[in-house]
Amino acid sequence: MEWLGLQLFAELPAHGQVVLDCHHNPFLVVLAYVVAGAACFATLDMADRQIHSEEPRARRQWKGLGACCLASGIWAMHFISLLAYQPPLEVHYDMTLTALSLFIALIAAWLAMNQLDRLHMQPRHYLQAALAIGLGIGVMHYVGMAALQSSARQYYQTPLVVASLGIAVVTSLVAVWVTRYLGSGSGTRHLAMKYGAALIMAAGIVFTHYTGMAALSLVIAEGAPAQLPSADNSLQLGLSIGFITLLISASSISAALADKKLQSKEHDLRRVNVLLSQLDQARVSLQQAAHYDALTNLVNRRGFNQVFAERLAEHAVTESLLAVMFLDIDHFKRINDSLGHAAGDELLKVIAAHIRAATRSQDLVARFGGDEFCIVTSLHNRDEARKLGQRIMQRMKEPIDLGGRRMVMTTSIGISIFPDDGRSAEELLKNADLALYQSKDGGRNNLNFFNSSLKTRATLELQLEEELRVALLEERGLCVYYQPIFDLHDARVAKLEALVRWHHPQQGLIGPDRFIAIAEANGLIAELDQWVLQRACRDLADLTRRGYGHLKVTVNCSAVTLGREELASDVEMALLQAGLAARQLELEVTENALMGDIHRTINLLKRIRGQGVGLSIDDFGTGYSSLAYLKRLPLDVLKIDRSFIQDVPGSQQDREIVQAILIMAHTLHLQVVTEGVETDEQLAFLATQGCDFAQGFLLSRPVALSELPAVLERLDRMDSTVMGECETARPGLQGRPADAPGRRAGASIARRGR
Structure with missing residues (x-):
């Protein structure tokens, strides 16, 4: 079969002269292998960039550059190998067919790079890619051989032609698989594997070429004059092509390395940004956990102290009224004891919602722990605090469904006013707490404002507590009636x-109704x-x-x-x-x-x-x-x-x-x-x-x-x-x-x- 002047799958003619004295320039053979290896390594780098590029435009650019790099390397290897071929005849090259071989190499390289865009490669995809690329390389080789013009005709042995095409397909299959495999690694071992893969791929391409060359026989027609070779410039031309191809490969590798470093920095920057974002989220979460109650989502004691100090500083400048309200849920312990702590937690959520609904958006509402709540609100007059407390108490009386039961809770409230009842946070909170205890002692479900008599009473109780400790320690003053x-x-x-009594050194005989409660409250x-x-x-x-x-x-x-x-x-x-x-x-x-x-x-x-x-x-x-x-x-x-x-x-x-x-x-x-x-x-x-x-x-x-x-x-x-x-x-x-x-x-x- 004759194709582009090549006698493929044909027997040698019975008449004619076979040119036997053909040899190859070893330097150019080595140069062709080096060029192929550099091109393969550059192509692997381009494929790595293509796989790891996140933008479609960048992927297309690396795909095109990789195709050009691979095509130039394969074609340069083929042309340098042809220049290394030295028959005892005058040879020259057809520029059209040479350009066509380069175009075919580009198509084959494009097919190779295009296969790497698949997210998932099935075995049939590898096989299809190997057939397309391998046959493309084979066609490129024989079109390039057709560009070799001489007085002899080219005959090819069928087994070796088929072998060269098979080697091209197998080489392409290995190349595609290695490229996909190496696209997901990094480090020194990965780089060494990439070098090895490039040398193996180059060897396969070179082996494909020289297997095709081994199938070639030059036959001079009987009686045709043999044109002897003239001055040979194949070495200079091969070096020029090799230099240009190596320069292209080196430039591509440099571009790939630069992009890899840039992308690595971008990834590092993204990671830093992600870490900063995570740190911000962690900081917000920690701040939320540090300043807010996890159960009710109200401000906790630490957050309350911070915001209360700011509010107090603002009101200290204007001398405007500020109310501090302590709330304690009446008989809340019974809920935990009878229905369990889970039911108690659910009840606290509902109570917190009731308190929040009864207050204004600018009011500070906090949970101090257990069933204790605190509210800070700005006032125009003291009566506003009373009305707010009454709204809360009324809202608390709404029936609550809990654990299959319908119950009504009540609250006791104590109120202190800035600046009348104190100017510091500690003093205002202490005085509101004293007013709360007055509400409890008054039968609960009540609110009371702080007054100076409460402070006097608290001072006396504190003094009695200290004196009771001494009386117990020294067994002095206590007696039994x-x-x-x-x-x-x-x-x-x-x-x-037996009924305990206390002969106080200043107050005389004190009944148990005064000091038993103090003993119970303070662990005595x-x-x-x-x-x-x-x-x-x-x-x-x-x-x-x-x-x-x-x-x-x-x-x-x-x-x-x-x-x-x-x-x-x-x-x-x-x-x-x-x-x-x-x-x-x-x-x-x-x-x-x-x-x-x-x-x-x-x-x-x-x-x-x-x-x-x-x-x-x-x-x-x-x-x-x-x-x-x-x-x-x-x-x-x-x-x-x-x-x-x-x-x-x-x-x-x-x-x-x-x-x-x-x-x-x-x-x-x-x-x-x-x-x-x-x-x-x-x-x-x-x-x-x-x-x-x-x-x-x-x-x-x-x-x-x-x-x-x-x-x-x-x-x-x-x-x-x-x-x-x-x-x-x-x-x-x-x-x-x-x-x-x-x-x-x-x-x-x-x-x-x-």
Whole structure:
């Protein structure tokens, strides 16, 4: 087959002369390989830039430059290799075919670079690219060979022609795969692999060329004169072409390196910008976390202090009014205890929304922690603060659905005003807090403004706290008074309730209503309870030695003390040190104190009762009054609060309540003490209803230990008179003469059975 003057896939003619004396210039062969290697390396760099360029325009530019670089390298290698071919004939080159071979090389190179634009390469894509590029290189080679003009005709051996095309396809397949593979790496190892890949690709291209050359046979027609070669300038021409091609490759490599450094700097700059942006976001997040409450998204204490200081400085210049409002949610702890902390958190979110809705956008609203909130607002007059507080209290009364329950919360508010109530942030906050405590003491769900009397009261309480600490530490001034508890069945004093008193050096005798609350608020109550327990045991032991061995002493136990696991061992130690029998001690606890951790409390009370100590529940009817808990508690005595006996026997409702409590207590095998007995009628009513014990001012006020024997003797002398009056009043009272004795007898049997 003849194509462009080439005899492809044809046998050598039977007549003619085969030119055998052909050889290659080794220097130009080496130069052709160097040119091909440089072009391949430059092409790999162009492909790397094309793959990593983010802008489409830049990708197109690198694709075009890479195609030109690869095409010039392949074509230069081919032309220099032709110049290295030295047959013993005169040869020259057809410029049209030479230019056409260069154009074909460009097409093949463009196809090679175009394949790198695919995001994902499938095996068929590699194969298609290799066929297109390999056949393009093969066609370029044989078109270039057709440009070689001489007196001899070119015949090609079919196996070697096919082999050259196969080598071109395989070389193209390897080149495309290597280019894609090397496009996602960096570092010294990556650069070494790129050098190796460029040499291998160049070797494949050169091998393709010389395999095609090996298939060539020059045949001079029989009788045709052979034109001998003239002066040969192939070396100079090859060097020129090689230099130009190497210059193109070097320029391309330099451009690729410069772009790589520039893109690396751009990436570094982007990373820096991203890091700066992330740092800004982190700073904002940290500021948010540092100055805002995560639960309610209100300003927290730290953020409040900063903004409040700025607001205060502004108002100090103008001397305009500024209100500081402290808010505390009433009985919020009950929500956490009954519904759990998750429900409490949800409730706080709703409350925060209510407070925010009731305030203005320019008002500073903060959550200090727990259920404490604070508001700072500018005023024209003091009445605006009152109206704002009333709006908040009204908004708080809106029903809230929580955990399947519908509830209404209330709040206590304390208000201080700048500059009237202070000029510093610390002073204003302290005074608002004092006003808040006044609202709580006034029954909650209330608001109060700060006044100077609150500060005086706070100062006195602080002084009392310090003096109470000294009194406990030095056991100076504190004493125990005893109030007799009268046994209505045996007609004698059976128990003594120990009540702490404080002989203050300046204020005289101070009742517990003034200093017990201070002790509870400042962590002194447990120490005070323990002191009372030890003193009461010692005093009763002294009375026992003086002939009052039948008496018991009841000691009040606060909620704080009841929460201590050491209480059982403290009781045992107090009895041991005083030499007192356990049956002579009775601990009194309130309903509210029992309702903390009920399971732990029950276990603790069982341990104490196991020692032989009696247990009494105080102020029954004023707290939870839960029968479910009452039947589980290891109790001996139930104490009816004084509020139920005040209007007896005049109030039918109170009479019925007392009767119901007595029946219930005796059914549960509990003895009953009624406190607050102040009239003969009350005492007679209790006796007829089967009450076990009575306590109150009618019998005796609390007295010091030194006065107690005289009181006991007086009560012993009046016992027969009192009980006689009770027996006389019993038949006509309530019109139920038959019922009372039966209850009394039942109560006596129950007491003896215990």
